[in-house]
Amino acid sequence: MQASGHSSPDSAPDQANEDHTPGAHTIGDRGTGDRAPRAHATGNRPTRAHGTGNCANQNQSYGERIKPVWVFPWGYRESFIIAAAILLVGFALEWVTPGEGLSAPSWPWNGVTGAILLIIPLMLHLSIPKNRIVMWLGRIPASLGAIAAVTFSVLLMGLFLQGSPSGIAWVDRLGLTRMTTSWPFLMSITWFLFVLGMTTVRRSIPLKGKNIGFLLNHLGLWIVIAGGILGSGDLQRVTMTLQEGQTVWYGTDRQGNTVELPLALELQRFHMEEYPPKMGILHHESESLIIRNERDLVEVEAGKRGEMSGWEFHIREFYRESGRIADRYEPVRDFGAAPAALVEAVHPVDGDTISGWISCGSFAMEHRFLRLDDEHSVAMTVPQSKRYMSIARLYTESGDNRVIDIEVNEPYKAEGWNLYQYSYDDRYGKWSPTSVIEAVRDPWLPLVYTGFVMLLLGAGYIFWVGKEKAEEMEIEEKQIEGMEIGGKQIEDKQHADRREPPAPDRTGEQPETSGPSTVRTEREVYEC
Amino acid sequence: MLTWSAFPFMAAAAGGLWTVSVAAMYAAGWKPRAEVPAHLLFWAGMAVLTIFILGLWGSLDRPPMRTLGETRLWYAFFIPLIGYLTWRRWDLKWVQAYSILMAVVFLAVNVFNPEIHDRALMPALQSPWFVPHVIVYMFAYALLGVSAIVAVKGLWDDRRGILKKQILHLADNMVYIGFAFLTLGLVFGALWGKEAWGHYWNWDPKEVWALLTWVVYLAYIHIRAHRPGLVRPALWTLALAFVVLLVCWFGVNYLPSAQDSVHTYS
Ligand code: HEM
Helix, strand or coil: CCCHHHHHHHHHHHHHHHCCCHHHHHHHHHCCCCCHHHHCCCCCHHHHHHHHHHHHHHHHHCHHHCCCCCCCCCCHHHHHHHHHHHHHHHHHHHHHCCCCCCCCCCCCHHHHHHHHHHHHHHHHHHHCCCCHHHHHHCCHHHHHHHHHHHHHHHHHHHHCCCCCCCCCHHHHHCCCCCHHHCHHHHHHHHHHHHHHHHHHHHHHCCCCHHHHHHHHHHHHHHHHHHHHHHHCCCCEEEEEEEEECCEEEEEECCCCCEEEEEEEEEEEEEEEEECCCEEEEEECCCCEECCCCHHHCEECCCCCEEEECCEEEEEEEEEEEEEEECCEEEECCCCCCEEEEEEEEECCCCCCEEEEEEECCCCCCCCECEECCCCEEEEECCCCEEEEEEEEEEEECCCCEEEEEEECCECEEECCEEEEEEEECCCCHHHCCEEEEEEEECCCHHHHHHHHHHHHHHHHHHHHHCCHHHHHHHHHHHHCCCCHHHHHHHHHHHHHCCCCCCCCCHHHHHHHHCCHHHHHHHHHHHHC | CCCHHHHHHHHHHHHHHHHHHHHHHHHCCCCCHHHHHHHHHHHHHHHHHHHHHHHHHHHHCCCCCCEHHHHHHHHHHHHHHHHHHHHHHHCCHHHHHHHHHHHHHHHHHHHHCHHHCCCECCHHHCCCCHHHHHHHHHHHHHHHHHHHHHHHHHHHHHHCCCCCHHHHHHHHHHHHHHHHHHHHHHHHHHHHHHHHHCCCCCCCHHHHHHHHHHHHHHHHHHHHHHCCCCHHHHHHHHHHHHHHHHHHHCHHHHCHHHCCCCCCCC
16 A cells, blocks of 8 residues: 555555455446456456556546445455454553453363364354455455554564563553553454455355365464464463472463472483684783684684684693693593693794693682783683573373483473473572473463464465466456456456355446446556 | 484484385385385385384473574474475475485484584474474475476577476476475564564564565466466566565665664574
């Protein structure tokens, strides 16, 4: 909707475009009603392509024919007005209510809400499919308004830091820092689900084979969003802080409440593997490494030779775990042992050799640098973790008792809960005596995953089928170019089974409602 | 049993076969029969890489998915496959050429930078979802990037009154393919998120922007599906969509909302 001159005529044609029902005669006096389906077709595009320059003028000259807002059939304008109204009401509610935020109800009320969201479109479609609002709800103009409303609230989420109050009064009062629990977001998503539900129902009842791709995408998305949002009412996420040797059978949720679990964990050992440490040249004054890029630091390995800033290095000894004994380091396996290396450095100019130990230290040991000159020293960086896991004994209510590993990316499933390696005490690094496990229960997950599978298949469908159908349509259109009536019949055939069947009295109505000459000019207006 | 020592030879063979296959593809013009050598060469390259991956898998005794070098192998394996599929289905030769170029770059990085084979990934990235997630996004971004160029060209032509409908078909085609891959990327990301962070959707800024990107392309598809004649809004939507995509790709880290994103790895 870039220029105002274009947005206004939008709504009229898009209705005319699709309205295959008796209602079409309401706009018949503008001569557009039945004829407009041809706007779908592209037979007239070449004309348009060469005549674009006139569009603006035409818009103006036909400006007075534009359908007033709220006169049926509805189109884009009604859709965007409703979408904006929903957002406005949402923000107003947010403004006047104490800003705690809303969250999805838990079972059974989220189930009831879901059922209502499902049943309303079904009922409307089965009982009054020809109602003009019902028809409008299942079509693209309404959809785009709903999509825009959701996009707007998601955009706010993408711009404001979520989760903690910003300190700016109006921002917090409008709920902009907790959009997912705000009125505008939840109202627009409800509207979105309603419109998407209407769309899906309209194209899927009765179900035709060629609508499978459509169904996979639209129903799949409906299921994912409805399932995800309603399911959040039953989603439980708690953290369990484990200490070696203690058995823990409860977790703490984000609000700090204690939740008892149907399982217990006893940490046997926290295990971490690390990458070798790296070494670099430290500039004393700025207290930072000369080479900042992690990748260009030298990885410490026994026997390795290398060069940094002209200095030549030779790593004579390297122990991953060592303890300091007098002025030396020796391999030990003690709690808090740190990596250490004996390094020899040759001065770039005078060739003097300096040698000594370096260590990054640990919570229990001092770090140690090797001084090169007044301004520089060699330093070792703290090794990064490669993988870490908790080795714990699991007890469940159903009588399990076994030792399990819980590793990052490899959750363990028990009693309807997923157990994740969440964090550890990073002051102690690999010697951490505690390990934090996150336990998550999401009974709606199978539903959401069903939606994911449908979306994946739907993506496969649009990759494979693409816009081919539309192109085929176009070829047919081309063949009948110039034959207004013939063209329209083909249109009907193609659209009949995916849209409403043409109204029985429609054919009889045509001659009076539109003549070919009007059609041509109107169409050109729409095409702009 | 193959190890990395055999890799330079096998990489050269696969990359060479593919490169010649691309040349053969272009040389064939539009005659399907003349394309046969291109197909054979392509599959020969795939076979070489498959043998290497299986051999490495055997010698490591674990799926080769843990280090950056290993992930690059999978990129080099799957990207040409997707490119090939796209070429066969939609006659988009440049997509195949681009895919082969990417694959050859990945192979070359592994050959010329051998010390980083073993640099392992941070724990959260060591997931079977990492490779498919990244591949489908690379693919989607490539196609949608080109669709943005098409959109700008379309708007320019429109302004001069010489817009041809082929331009819109080209844009539609790319958006449909690119959008399919965006959907795969979102869903793979969600499945990965479930395994790594406990939930499939955390409203993390990167996720939010990935969703916004997806939604703008969704809007384009529907504007086009509804009224093919509504050209300018469609083209503007497509151009805007790419801006959102760029924010998602590069810009997110600079937004205030991204202060504690899990996706801002350096
Ligand atoms: C996964 C996401 C989606 C995909 C891949 C998708 C794809 C499509 C495609 C390709 C079409 C046109 C081709 C056809 O008629 O079969 C279409 C039509 C349509 N879509 Fe979507 N869509 C998606 C989501 C949505 C959403 C979220 C809405 C509404 C809020 C929506 C509403 C519609 C409507 C109303 C139509 C026209 C149906 C008709 O004319 O019978 N779609 N969609």
